[in-house]
Amino acid sequence: MDWVFLSELAINGVLTGLLYSLFAIGLVLIYKASSVPNLAQGGLTMVGAYVVLALSHDAGLPLWLAIPLAALIMFGLGFGIERVALRRLAGRPVVMILMLTLGLDIFLRGTTLAIWGGTSRSMELGVSYDPLFLGDIFISRIHLVGAGVALALFVAFMLFFRTRTGIKLRAIADDYMASWSVGISVERGVGLSWALASVVAVAAGVIWGEIQGVDQALSLLLLKGLTVAVLGGLDSILGAVIAGIILGVVENVGADFLDPLVGGGSRELIVAAVLILTVMIRPHGLFGRHDIERV
Amino acid sequence: MFYRLSGVHHANYVSDSRIFKVPADRNLAAFMFLIGIAAPFIIPSLYLNSYMLPWLIWTSAALGLNLVTGWAGQLHLGYAAVMAVGAYSSIHAARFGVPWEFALLVGGLTSSVIGSLFAFAALRVKGLYLALTTLAMQFAMDWVLTHSPAISGGSHASLQSPTLALLGQEITTDTGFYYVAFGWCVLVTIFMLNLKRTGLGRALVAVREKDFAAAILGVNSFYYKILAFATSSFIAGVSGALLVATFFFLAAPEQFSVAVSIQVLAMVIVGGLGSIIGSYLGVALILLVPGIVNGFVVSLSDWLGMQINVETLAHIPNAVYGALIVIILLIEPLGLGKLYGNIRDYLMVWPFDQFKK
Numbered sequence: 001m002d003w004v005f006l007s008e009l010a011i012n013g014v015l016t017g018l019l020y021s022l023f024a025i026g027l028v029l030i031y032k033a034s035s036v037p038n039l040a041q042g043g044l045t046m047v048g049a050y051v052v053l054a055l056s057h058d059a060g061l062p063l064w065l066a067i068p069l070a071a072l073i074m075f076g077l078g079f080g081i082e083r084v085a086l087r088r089l090a091g092r093p094v095v096m097i098l099m100l101t102l103g104l105d106i107f108l109r110g111t112t113l114a115i116w117g118g119t120s121r122s123m124e125l126g127v128s129y130d131p132l133f134l135g136d137i138f139i140s141r142i143h144l145v146g147a148g149v150a151l152a153l154f155v156a157f158m159l160f161f162r163t164r165t166g167i168k169l170r171a172i173a174d175d176y177m178a179s180w181s182v183g184i185s186v187e188r189g190v191g192l193s194w195a196l197a198s199v200v201a202v203a204a205g206v207i208w209g210e211i212q213g214v215d216q217a218l219s220l221l222l223l224k225g226l227t228v229a230v231l232g233g234l235d236s237i238l239g240a241v242i243a244g245i246i247l248g249v250v251e252n253v254g255a256d257f258l259d260p261l262v263g264g265g266s267r268e269l270i271v272a273a274v275l276i277l278t279v280m281i282r283p284h285g286l287f288g289r290h291d292i293e294r295v
Numbered sequence: 296m297f298y299r300l301s302g303v304h305h306a307n308y309v310s311d312s313r314i315f316k317v318p319a320d321r322n323l324a325a326f327m328f329l330i331g332i333a334a335p336f337i338i339p340s341l342y343l344n345s346y347m348l349p350w351l352i353w354t355s356a357a358l359g360l361n362l363v364t365g366w367a368g369q370l371h372l373g374y375a376a377v378m379a380v381g382a383y384s385s386i387h388a389a390r391f392g393v394p395w396e397f398a399l400l401v402g403g404l405t406s407s408v409i410g411s412l413f414a415f416a417a418l419r420v421k422g423l424y425l426a427l428t429t430l431a432m433q434f435a436m437d438w439v440l441t442h443s444p445a446i447s448g449g450s451h452a453s454l455q456s457p458t459l460a461l462l463g464q465e466i467t468t469d470t471g472f473y474y475v476a477f478g479w480c481v482l483v484t485i486f487m488l489n490l491k492r493t494g495l496g497r498a499l500v501a502v503r504e505k506d507f508a509a510a511i512l513g514v515n516s517f518y519y520k521i522l523a524f525a526t527s528s529f530i531a532g533v534s535g536a537l538l539v540a541t542f543f544f545l546a547a548p549e550q551f552s553v554a555v556s557i558q559v560l561a562m563v564i565v566g567g568l569g570s571i572i573g574s575y576l577g578v579a580l581i582l583l584v585p586g587i588v589n590g591f592v593v594s595l596s597d598w599l600g601m602q603i604n605v606e607t608l609a610h611i612p613n614a615v616y617g618a619l620i621v622i623i624l625l626i627e628p629l630g631l632g633k634l635y636g637n638i639r640d641y642l643m644v645w646p647f648d649q650f651k652k
Contacts (some may be wrong), residue, residue: 025538096372096417096564096624100625103624107621108617113610113612114606114613230424265438265442275430275431275434276428279427280419283420
């Protein structure tokens with residue numbers, strides 16, 4: 001057993017896992033506020049990455065300007081999606097809301113590719129590709145940057161949920177009706193959660209776009225993001241971060257053991273297995289709220 | 296108008312539990328059936344083969360999913376995987392030399408067994424979590440399919456389907472394929488029409504509305520959930536096998552990917568949960584309209600003399616397909632079946648009762 005190799009796998013697993021968390025935070029934000037499973041987060045991430053590209057490469061803006069501008073645009077898009085589509089289905093059975101977000105995902109993907117084309121493009125963030133060596137352990141710089149962004153977002157949201165607006169969102173997450181009756185605008189709160197999730201999608205899109213190129217594959221992060229969100233508990237941001245780390249390590253180390261046995265490509269299988277096991281054993285996840293169903 | 300209720304009196308239970316209570320419904324169904332039979336003589340062979348045939352097979356598949364999602368209320372995002380099980384097992388059986396009639400049965404039964412695995416997830420969780428579990432199961436099954444050459448057929452990952460032969464007749468013409476699909480679709484439709492007036496159908500609806508409440512009423516929800524999954528998987532398996540045998544002729548894993556699962560679910564929901572005519576309409580909309588819109592865009596750009604990027608054209612059907620789902624859900628969350636129902640209700644009492652609103 002090569003401990004250096006194993007710890008390299010684990011550390012890179014932690015970093016990759018934090019990148020999954022970056023994606024999953026968007027899912028959790030929306031689920032927390034409105035109990036809507038946002039299966040369009042993959043599409044949003046893709047749109048976010050393409051908007052950044054359009055602003056920086058096509059319009060020639062510098063990146064430091066393009067990314068905040070893209071975040072602003074996506075903020076509006078998130079608000080718009082909630083206003084036009086989700087609000088009208090509020091209170092409907094989950095199957096319809098699920099289908100609506102799936103339809104949105106397909107629509108966003110199709111439209112993005114119709115406008116900007118399907119060829120993979122690179123983000124060119126300017127992060128060096130030279131590996132970083134920590135002793136004998138090899139670490140990719142962009143993963144490190146992404147993990148830093150994920151943690152920064154986590155801290156930012158923790159602080160945000162202590163502000164006045166954040167407390168309103170927490171109240172909405174806790175009880176729709178009660179928030180309504182004390183004068184909180186539930187609609188605006190849910191809209192805000194969509195807008196914030198879209199901003200998170202920009203961050204995820206930029207980092208993942210730098211890692212694997214900006215193309216349709218960005219929306220495939222959905223399964224991993226969902227697994228992380230469910231494992232952490234769908235309404236817990238802390239859960240998303242911790243579950244991301246867990247999934248990253250399990251996936252990285254597990255794939256190393258399993259790949260020789262099954263002939264490669266076992267990552268997806270591990271992710272699917274983690275999702276199935278989580279739902280079977282502990283559906284509300286590690287830190288999620290355990291809802292009791294009443295007849 | 297059209298759907299006249301005049302003279303329709305139910306004096307006994309038998310007449311009250313008929314499939315078509317209004318004569319117009321029966322006449323419409325008979326008319327559609329006759330058109331279905333006459334289709335090969337009316338419709339050019341190209342359209343028959345590339346539109347009617349997939350429409351009928353996908354409708355039977357969608358009806359199967361409607362059984363488990365619309366009637367029994369269990370979300371299922373792994374339906375394409377179940378179809379794949381049926382397709383691959385019947386093709387392997389047919390290649391092994393089993394007659395096609397039995398090969399289809401083998402496919403259906405294998406699907407039933409594998410599909411019942413999904414039911415065990417349904418026993419533990421429901422709603423969103425069930426959807427996610429079935430989605431994960433779809434990914435796992437996809438993985439197994441693509442990573443086992445013994446199933447998916449060697450390095451090219453495609454499996455040639457042997458010539459379809461039913462009752463000793465080799466079927467090679469477009470008309471023949473069409474009638475096979477038509478026959479299967481009619482069988483499934485008759486089954487589904489009858490379902491709602493049997494004890495099984497009522498039990499499924501009870502489980503859908505509230506499984507605890509159903510259990511208190513003495514409906515064994517455990518048993519009926521498994522039964523719903525097994526029955527719908529049987530339909531899925533045979534539909535999948537027929538899809539490959541009459542339409543693709545070659546089985547490949549990407550024909551049954553997660554996107555296909557989503558597509559079938561979209562057909563069912565756009566059509567309307569628990570609506571049979573809705574499934575027909577939903578499949579037609581999801582399957583045919585994106586292509587039609589694309590053709591329209593092409594001719595429009597030709598007419599305007601604009602040059603549209605090839606890549607843009609390639610992705611327009613996808614965007615349209617997503618937009619259709621969203622628009623239909625926003626207009627009428629209960630789907631096209633409900634829209635049809637609204638029109639029918641309106642016509643039923645026309646010209647009376649129009650001033651109330």
